[in-house]
Amino acid sequence: xxxxxxxPLRLAVLLSGSGRTLQNIADAIxxxxxxxxxxxxxxxxxxxxxxxxxxxxxxxxKVVSRKEHPLAQDFSQAIWQQIRPLxxxxxxxxxxxxxxxxxDDFAGRVINIHPALLPSFGGKGMYGHHxxxxxxxxxxxxxxxxxxxxxxxxxxxxILVQRTCPVLTGDTPDDLAGRVFEQECLAYIEALQLxxxx
Ligand code: GAR
Numbered sequence: 660x661x662x663x664x665x666x667p668l669r670l671a672v673l674l675s676g677s678g679r680t681l682q683n684i685a686d687a688i689x690x691x692x693x694x695x696x697x698x699x700x701x702x703x704x705x706x707x708x709x710x711x712x713x714x715x716x717x718x719x720x721k722v723v724s725r726k727e728h729p730l731a732q733d734f735s736q737a738i739w740q741q742i743r744p745l746x747x748x749x750x751x752x753x754x755x756x757x758x759x760x761x762x763d764d765f766a767g768r769v770i771n772i773h774p775a776l777l778p779s780f781g782g783k784g785m786y787g788h789h790x791x792x793x794x795x796x797x798x799x800x801x802x803x804x805x806x807x808x809x810x811x812x813x814x815x816x817x818i819l820v821q822r823t824c825p826v827l828t829g830d831t832p833d834d835l836a837g838r839v840f841e842q843e844c845l846a847y848i849e850a851l852q853l854x855x856x857x
Pocket of ligand 1 (some may be wrong): 675676677678679680681753754755772773774785786787840843
């Protein structure tokens with residue numbers, strides 16, 4: 660009996676910076692680890708390298724500037740206006756640094772990656788190097804990353820995948836960030852693979 664190939668997951672990727680996670684997802688698709696397609700890259704900032712990466716990958720991109728939408732609600736609405744017509748299965752936050760209000764029709768379909776083991780070291784202001792500085796200041800012996808489904812607060816919602824790595828004596832925030840990022844690359848793909856099997 661022939662097995663039916665499953666349909667590729669349709670994704671939108673939201674970012675605010677260099678787009679390393681976009682690159683990771685695109686690479687996993689290109690090398691056959693992930694059966695998915697990225698329909699749109701949406702940035703909350705103009706002039707970020709993530710948009711250049713999207714162009715290099717031949718993925719359409721748009722900017723919905725957080726600065727030009729001073730009200731958080733208007734900003735979120737402008738984003739969903741762009742995404743809704745694309746009929747994507749999941750929205751992947753990939754270094755997206757603004758709070759997004761998730762409407763009912765996208766509940767359970769927005770994924771985030773956070774560079775720490777939530778629920779520790781999450782919440783407003785906990786992003787990028789701030790997270791690793793806090794982990795080091797606390798003297799933690801392990802850190803890692805969390806991929807989770809988003810709700811309407813920062814860094815909460817059901818956890819899909821966590822991966823850990825050691826914190827080593829003498830680590831700088833950059834050292835730790837690099838080690839955590841290696842785990843992020845594995846964790847995001849693992850999470851999308853899980854969702855593609857649902
Ligand atoms: C990643 O390390 C991700 O964990 C972090 O942004 C980085 C990717 O951004 N996200 C957060 O801190 C969300 N709270 P980049 O692609 O711009 O380097």
